Amino acid sequence: MIGRLNHVAIAVPDLAEGIRLYRDVLGAKVSDPQDEPDHGVTVVFVELPNTKIELLYPLGEGSPIQGFLDKNTSGGIHHVCYEVEDILAARDQLLKNGARVLGTGEPKIGAHGKPVLFLHPKDFNGTLVELEQV
Numbered sequence: 122m123i124g125r126l127n128h129v130a131i132a133v134p135d136l137a138e139g140i141r142l143y144r145d146v147l148g149a150k151v152s153d154p155q156d157e158p159d160h161g162v163t164v165v166f167v168e169l170p171n172t173k174i175e176l177l178y179p180l181g182e183g184s185p186i187q188g189f190l191d192k193n194t195s196g197g198i199h200h201v202c203y204e205v206e207d208i209l210a211a212r213d214q215l216l217k218n219g220a221r222v223l224g225t226g227e228p229k230i231g232a233h234g235k236p237v238l239f240l241h242p243k244d245f246n247g248t249l250v251e252l253e254q255v
């Protein structure tokens with residue numbers, strides 16, 4: 122069901138410092154920050170030849186990454202995103218297999234303009250999983 126790795130997301134406590142590390146220290150191509158109010162995060166994309174890194178910073182009240190940053194004060198790997206061809210078929214299959222789909226269960230439009238869903242980290246070895254329809 123899952124295909125390519127679309128991105129690995131890293132929650133950062135300081136976005137400017139995260140950009141500096143990836144652009145100036147690691148020498149990667151880094152996008153401008155993009156606010157995603159529907160997701161409660163500001164996102165910066167780091168373009169790698171084979172995948173992307175998504176730097177995440179909380180946006181607004183009740184950001185879904187705030188609790189994670191409170192626990193991981195230096196930041197940390199927040200989720201991995203796998204591509205799927207049909208997100209509703211993937212969701213229904215996962216629900217049938219007992220995985221918990223977060224939120225309303227309906228896909229939202231993600232930072233790349235494509236439908237996304239999240240799966241509970243406790244159902245996947247402590248790793249929050251995002252699915253993105255490509």
Ligand SMILES: C[C@@H](C(=O)O)C(=O)SCCNC(=O)CCNC(=O)[C@H](O)C(C)(C)COP(=O)(O)OP(=O)(O)OC[C@H]1O[C@@H](n2cnc3c(N)ncnc32)[C@H](O)[C@@H]1OP(=O)(O)O
Nearest residue numbers: 157160162185188189199223231232233239242247248249
């Ligand atoms: C824009 C976009 C895109 O790419 O297109 C994005 O990625 S948006 C990315 C931001 N959006 C999302 O993350 C949406 C989905 N996320 C959520 O609904 C939430 O963040 C949850 C995953 C449910 C966690 O919520 P919250 O932190 O309030 O829950 P909680 O503190 O009760 O945590 C429950 C347990 O899960 C653990 N936990 C929390 N976040 C975790 C994470 N990212 N990875 C692994 N474990 C995690 C906690 O440590 C805790 O474990 P213990 O009980 O053992 O202490």
Ligand SMILES: [Co+2]
Nearest residue numbers: 130175202251
């Ligand atoms: Co993501």
